[in-house]
Amino acid sequence: MKNNLVPLVVLAVLAGLPLLGLNSYVMHILILSIMWTLAGMAWNLLGGYCGQVSFGHAAFFGMGAYSAGLIHLHLGLSPWWGFLVSLPLVALVALAMGSVVLRLRGPYFVLATLAIGEVLRITCENLTDFTKGTLGIMITRTWVEKTQYYYIILGLALLGFMVCRAIVHSRWGYYFVAIREDQDAAESMGIDTTRYKTIALTVSAMLTGLAGAFYTNYMGYIDPGVVFSLGEISILIIMVVMVGGVATQWGPALGAGIMVILAEYIRSLPLIGVAYQTMFGVLLIVIIIYLPNGLVGDWPVLRRKLLRRGATA
């Protein structure tokens, strides 16, 4: 029971937050942080535990976002149905992609993920009749208030958290880590590596798609340049995990909070605001060189360093 205590406390605190009557800007930050936490946890399952680094999670995020947008545009359904529509769609694409690319070792997967995000963006931009191209899709938001959105994304993130936690502690989770550490050894132990890598990819993609579908409902406007963006989505998801902690339970949540607040803060600075991507890039480089396992992952190292400095001073 002790293991479940921390998540329950965190959940209770998060569920209680809107009751404090926070202003809508703070709520906005919280909602975005939780949304990125969901995407980060999804990426972490594939990248952190299974060791398959994806540079194209924007593809799944964008597909989720566009499922919600397109059913509204063409079928007149509420964009909330996008959650249901996105799941099989994203799963199908992920399965197809996995069966082609994950058979191979080496850099193929990295490259394929990078390509699929870009290709979907270009396809969306070109299919102007179907997706309205670069004009994007506008929907009417259901609520003006943020509270309802907050609870919905919190519920989704909780779902994501539980799915990831269940998988990581199950036989699948151990398979994933085995594959990350040594594929040959994993295979010689009888693990069908292609199959389990594909499973990791599919689950990860579906959760990311949910975050995307939520994005459409929450923001009310999507266009290919944003939801399929390499810099704004794919890299941001990686940064959320890298900053927080690769292959850790709480890393994505911490990373998402830091990244969202940092992005908002840097963008609000008068002169440096335009350079926020430079800041992100520099941060990424610094993290990789000095804290390659993220704040949570390298916490023991970090604490030792800080303590030593405190002792000498």
Next chain:
Amino acid sequence: MWVQAEVFLQTLVAGILLGGLYALIGIGMTLILGVMKIINLTHGQLMMVAMYIAFWLFTLFGIDPYVSLLIAPPLMFAFGMLIQKALVNPVLRVESILPHNQVILTVGIGLVLQNVATILFTSDYRSTPVDYASTAFYLSDLWAGTPVEISLSLPWAVSFLLSVVITVLLWFFLAHTDTGKSIRATAQDKDAALIMGVNVGLMRVITFGLGSALVACAGCLFIPIYYLFPALGSQFTLIAFVITILGGLGSTLGAILGGLILGVFESMTATYVGMGWAPVGRFVIFVAALVFLPGGVASLLKTRKLSK
């Protein structure tokens, strides 16, 4: 009938010319991949930087982009060595869970380069309006009675020829100089090379520099016929790795063939499907290569050699 043949041939010529330039981009990437075993996802961004160097040399001092070939590549050579020494090498020494940290690092570098370029030079489209830009040769000038008319733009032709010259020079360097041989040895087997007395660390630094210089050459050759904007880099990074996969990882000859195939294929997609679809055509080729020919063109060449 003749009109269709004309369109087809013209597309083919354009594709081959484009492919020659693509090959240069691909060779740089494949060299780095061969020696470092990492994908350099900032390759296109390096080309973008070189193109800005050529652009400003032209705009401020009136230096012809082809003359910049003597200026931009050496600068980028130094820049590439700096990246390898200051950023990639430290990451190689760090213990981490993820094996792909160096790749993520190159993405970070690319992000910085692109954003800095946007801040310094704005995201306006730029070009170098050289006075020979619209000069062209026509087949009918040579052969008056030709049934099909094919035109050949002067800057495209010059760029193509120069890229062939650079490729030949590179081949000579890799095949006949000590440094070149050491680089190839490092790519083949790093540990064996080390035992044979090759300074592997130095070769890595030189290779990254060389790859950057090659893509800088491609940038200088591209700018008279293309336009320039800060986000152009990511597009060329994609092109570079499609070529690398198509050619076979780490194979120079494969990269040349891969570049030509991609150039022709893209040119065909642009003519017969639509301009905007060329990047999707790129992806189709990429997936086809992954499914049917994961070793790339290089694996075909190898089986040929073995069966002989």
